[in-house]
Amino acid sequence: MAKKYVYFFSKDKSDGNTKMKNLLGGKGANLAEMCTIGLPVPPGFTITTEVCKEYYENKKKYPQGLKEQVSLNLKKLEKTTGKKFGDKKNPILVSVRSGAAVSMPGMMDTVLNLGLNDDVVEGLIDLTKNPRFVWDSYRRFIQMFGDVAMEVPHSAFEHALEEVKRKIAKQKGIQDAEDLVQEALNKAVPDTAMDVEALKELVIAYKDIYKKHTKENFPQDPQKQLWYSINAVFNSWNNDRAIAYREINDITDLFGTAVNVQTMVFGNMGEDSGTGVGFTRDPSIGTNKLYGEFLMNAQGEDVVAGIRTPLPIDELKQENKRVFEEIQQIRGKLEKHYKDMQDFEFTIEKGTLYMLQTRGGKRTAAAAVKIAVDMVKEKLIDKNTALLRVTPEQIDQMLHPMFDLIDEKKSTIFSKSGLPASPGAAIGQVVFTAKDAEDWKADGKKVILCRVETSPEDIRGMHASSGIVTARGGMTSHAAVVARGMGKCCVAGAGDIVIHAHKKEMNVGKITVKEGDWISLNGSTGVIYIDKIKLIPAQVTGPFNVLMKWADEVRKLGIRTNADTPADTKIAVEFGAEGIGLCRTEHMFFEGERITSFRKMILVAPEVKKLRDAIYQEKDPEKMKRMEEEIQAPLKQYHDALAELLPLQRTDFEGIFKELKGYPCTIRLLDPPLHEFLPHDEKGQHELAQAMGISFNKVKETVESLKEFNPMLGHRGCRLGITYPEITRIQTQAIIEAALNVTAKKIKVKPEIMIPLVGHVKELDSQKKIILDTIATIKKDRKLRKLPFDVKIGTMIEIPRAAVTADEIAKSAEFFSFGTNDLTQMGCGFSRDDSGRFLTDYVNAGIYPIDPFQSLDISGVGKLVEIASDLGRKERKDIKLGICGEHGGDPKSIDFCHKIGLTYVSCSPFRVPIARLSAAQATLKENANTKKASSQNRKKQ
């Protein structure tokens, strides 16, 4: 028996099904599948991908038997439709389309309306009473066939079209009709402005062009038309575009393309015909109800062209109740079969319904969640499938206000060079200083703070703003990190904006925005508009919580949050965080008046250190005595300032512990360099001097002496605690005392003290000793035999040296928390504040697939994380491993953390739900892979 090269499909009968994708291509298999479940698909047949393969293997010769099989199937098609190929009275028209097993959109060729010729045109006009449509179809067919099958240059047809249009323009009396550029001409004379005569003229012109280029007449024989088109599709498999596409997308394991020959149906054959699109559920809110729109006596492109307004699908009940009910039935069939919301196209030809296409429907975030949850209730899918139906990005969308899509589309862009640094949308009036932001907000205004970059001094102003824009800095710049922590919209590193803060204006090219002007930020895309766009509020609804609960049942990773205040902690716990993975103590120092106490400490600390060093080195006991007297005054100031901070920090920790309700809290000791806390401009220094009652010069000198060339690699992290052990001591005291106070109120606490920026185990040891000594002193003072809670001491792994010596460090550390921001900075050598300038080039050039600050650079920084995890576990089997960089809220990075077996991820409060879902998906994907692998193994055995 000859091999089967052609597969027939029609409503009642189908040779193929959806599993035959490799043989029939994606489109062919889908059409077969639709027929299998009894959908009224326009009948047709598919020539297999094997034919394509053999065609190329045999020097472009078709395998034996193909001609016969095509011929047989054509006959079957005529029989099924009751129409005839090339018949003047009742002609059958077909489309010829490519379709490989993997979708290669736009890469290969298509021919529509095949079967038309001079005779059939006449017959079709009789049938449709729509000569304009028929002539338009004919001219399009000639052009498409010529272009696709015979390589007639596209431009030749375009030129002829232009000529006709120019003539019409002249007739319409349009000035300079001869000289209009193409764009203007198309505007003055759209395709729809061509009447039957013009189209007839065009058909003649097109035929001439065809002849001129092919040296033969346009073929009137449909058989010839068909075979030329089939050839064209198979040849298009190896055109440059298609080869390049497969190379770029790394598609290597395909035989070739299939060819689909399908009856064409027309919705414009009179008032009993029509066309429409439908969704099996409401794609914007997810309600389980047919949704869609239709037009009678129209083709799909009429809807697209926007000439007529389509009607809501419910009104089809009035037009044709039978068809409407058929669609309702199909809706049920589709969901039962595909187990997902479907988006479908249909055409009604003379009262008969045809389904042209069905596919998974696009939906909003809210709809995605509702549909997934509802379908579980309806027993269409199980919980795990539901979890995979919603993307983490959709969860993100739901947690923030978004712009009205249509309103946003109409708005004028100010800048699109910024990074989507913190999601959501915001509108407000522009201000250029943190102070102004606070003042305007106090006056009841909504503001957007725009700065070159932000620094810790701006925190209060950032709090007062609806959104933040910076001209410099990347995804983990100060602005971005703080904004995400606050759940505030932020566009960072918009490099094309030039900010003139002194003039209180900014510009991109010639567009200038002044103080008080309204702008709108899209923190999810990074685009800034010079309009006030309509906002749609966040939607955290019932189904959302149901889905999150399911995610928690599945995931293996713990989810913690990065939170520095009781308020943030509260939000995060409500969002499902199971503890704090990173509590940055320095942010506490900026609130209210505490910055003053903190600055007092900084202003005297370097002097204390200098004198201490001198005493350490001095050998003369007389001099030493004198120096020890000299150090008393600054030492007192230093201790006094620290003593002022103690109760403030203690209160903060108490608040946080209370909100955590027994969840663990990883507290990082002071990390940033001291100069970050001092004003860098002379004005601020003058103010500080006055406020402190010291000389301006003293302030200026201290600021100067603390300046660093590369602060990221400078005097920060545990290095501060080594130089100034009192800071470590006072922070430990605040933590332990707060924990004791909260425990006394019958609330459980689990403090975990984390030493930042450790590179060498001895750094950790030195700090650990101070912490243990401080705890011992507290126990002694309070006469406690042991603390009524457990304290863990661990470290950040954020320096490459720490990663490769993690076995040594694990001897001392009870837990590791990967600070992937710094690990990326030092691992890749990218300053997060500067790399914005070239990282875009890098991502564009494909050096990194994505900004490594946004999504963990798995092959590089990830390798360091893996090395450290392995070494850590080797030394201490049960070591707790977490990640607390910005990557803790990134789905891809979370997937990686799951794979290498970390204990938890920690992210900003607003990303906690995203992390919960991502962690669940990571588990599900792993399970699927394991299943696949084991079933493959079974097969092999």
Added chain:
Amino acid sequence: MAKKYVYFFSKDKSDGNTKMKNLLGGKGANLAEMCTIGLPVPPGFTITTEVCKEYYENKKKYPQGLKEQVSLNLKKLEKTTGKKFGDKKNPILVSVRSGAAVSMPGMMDTVLNLGLNDDVVEGLIDLTKNPRFVWDSYRRFIQMFGDVAMEVPHSAFEHALEEVKRKIAKQKGIQDAEDLVQEALNKAVPDTAMDVEALKELVIAYKDIYKKHTKENFPQDPQKQLWYSINAVFNSWNNDRAIAYREINDITDLFGTAVNVQTMVFGNMGEDSGTGVGFTRDPSIGTNKLYGEFLMNAQGEDVVAGIRTPLPIDELKQENKRVFEEIQQIRGKLEKHYKDMQDFEFTIEKGTLYMLQTRGGKRTAAAAVKIAVDMVKEKLIDKNTALLRVTPEQIDQMLHPMFDLIDEKKSTIFSKSGLPASPGAAIGQVVFTAKDAEDWKADGKKVILCRVETSPEDIRGMHASSGIVTARGGMTSHAAVVARGMGKCCVAGAGDIVIHAHKKEMNVGKITVKEGDWISLNGSTGVIYIDKIKLIPAQVTGPFNVLMKWADEVRKLGIRTNADTPADTKIAVEFGAEGIGLCRTEHMFFEGERITSFRKMILVAPEVKKLRDAIYQEKDPEKMKRMEEEIQAPLKQYHDALAELLPLQRTDFEGIFKELKGYPCTIRLLDPPLHEFLPHDEKGQHELAQAMGISFNKVKETVESLKEFNPMLGHRGCRLGITYPEITRIQTQAIIEAALNVTAKKIKVKPEIMIPLVGHVKELDSQKKIILDTIATIKKDRKLRKLPFDVKIGTMIEIPRAAVTADEIAKSAEFFSFGTNDLTQMGCGFSRDDSGRFLTDYVNAGIYPIDPFQSLDISGVGKLVEIASDLGRKERKDIKLGICGEHGGDPKSIDFCHKIGLTYVSCSPFRVPIARLSAAQATLKENANTKKASSQNRKKQ
């Protein structure tokens, strides 16, 4: 038979030898050894370390038989010396000293003059006719015995001594004698000012103190004195000091201490007695000739006290020819036995020579080299031993001028907080700007350039200076690196200096140094003096070259140099470099007028980039056309500036290739961030604007726009080449054209093009493509089928990410060069310019044993190097691995590079000889370890 607990030694007979260190302790074994080779050592005996062990194991009881053995040996001692213990007429006095197998200086106790009592004192006065000496010895003995053996507080004796001195002071009529502080009192009444009466009084007072604290009289029985002292020595083994010392120095495998009881001899027993020190060769220049000095009728401390001036040892011939000749004989014996230059002490007691001690003698660098080479000629040692006799630091000393030691000791220190950044010594007049340095030098003056820190703009000023001082920056700061490269003395990061450049002065505390004042720098110690110290020139003599040749025969590591100019290359090749491991192309841009062309390029490059990006993103063809017109002018300026640089670079490379005479040359493409090349002060910017004929604002704006928060992690290295591919292209062109030109002159060339700051293999690939394309164009232009030389393309491994993904990178790179400066910066997270502030704390706290910029942090950064080497070789078996950071010239780091099998190290020209010796020593040490291990294995089998 009872165990042997006591070992006797005397000139003619010795129970022990030098191999019995574990049993007899270091001192005991050495005394035995000296006797064995027939040296006239004052006889005595050693109680073994086993006694100490058993003493502690048996609750401080001595093993049986010890008393008897000591008693027997005492008898033997009396017989040998012909003197008697406690005898009034002919008493024997002994010392009792501790001595473990490992030297623990000052940690345990010693008693001298044991055997003195009220009777013996009288007898000894008769013998010596020196009552002052005898009474002084007696009071010292009482104090030492009381303190050491009976725990009488030291302060009690001190107090009594003070009383006596105060009385003398009053007698001398010194004002306020009662109220003088101790320091002043000791100055007014030194020990030598006490006469016999005063000393007698003191003896009485000391005896009273002794009785008061011990409740018994000072023991007159020498046996009792002896056993009390032996107890004291054994007990001192476990005193707090000794335990702490062993802990700190990780000494764990010792039994205990031995006790040495040795006859005391006195050089002050009359004119036929004397004392002296000798060297078997001249320790300052190495001549093979007895060297030393002596004093007749004196004790060792008389020489130290400086009351009498010792005579050159040659004059001993006149004093006592027999003894002189005996010393000459001993000199020969010592060298024959110890195979090294010895430093010995001797005493002549009544015409009899006694050798008290001999040990390896300290020597100057020049002497060390000469002695090592001479001894090989004399067949005393072999070449390998000679190579191990000279330290790399000594080689360093020889290559630079040094201060006259005595003159330096007398000079006033200005600052000692600086780092020894570039060795040697320099004197000069202080200037504060690079410009002044050039001008003053032009006027024929010697200058020292003092700056807070240096930048590339200062290069010419640095060249004009004799030495450089900076107040900030570490061992690899700009100043340090450049100075070492120039072989110029530099003290960097002298943190206690406050520089007021505008006032043209600087100060440390109250000492102010003004412009034009003379200062002296010791670049090997980091000390700065406010005097003009006498300089001793560098000494690269014949033996030096002989030793270097031997080093080359032994070492396995290749030695290359870091050189950027033909002049440096010449020096390095003369010093033995086998190629350039790092040729930094950017340094070339600072010379002469080229900085102007380079700055032209920088000032227009960002504009070109901005326009290019905009064109890349623009979709509107009309706008694109306009932008492409707009870019033409800046693009031309950009290309013009680059074209100006091409011939200059080409000429440089030609010069370097010529000097290399066929050795390979690794050329690193442009590395530093562009802003380093622009002036940062407004004055400089004004000048630049004028020179370029553009507006000041344009210059200022460019400088501002290029500023970075963390330039070390910013837009530099290959990131420049990715943004500005033309820079890579022009540099490649210069290299290849230069190589062609030099080849045409029949000189071989081996260019190796090195891409800096690669973190991801795709960065390397992108640059490699540009290089290969450029080479292809040159070949096409010159109609060459292939280049007449080999070009290798490789990369720096200086980013941690590159280290852990080195297997990927090795797919593309033909060689790796470890840039350990940057690898340390990023691996440890230390900015080399900022870490000076806390790294000292770190080294002091023992976190790092040594500044990781000075000597490779082997356990951390070294691990990254090892990981990368292993991964690299896994992928490409024959990959060439080098190191070109500052560590390439550090002996410990070189030893590590040898161990992990690198191909070569590269260091600054002046360190090439150091590297040659270090590499040879690394091989020798490895061979020794292998031998040791295999012999241990043999033993086990």
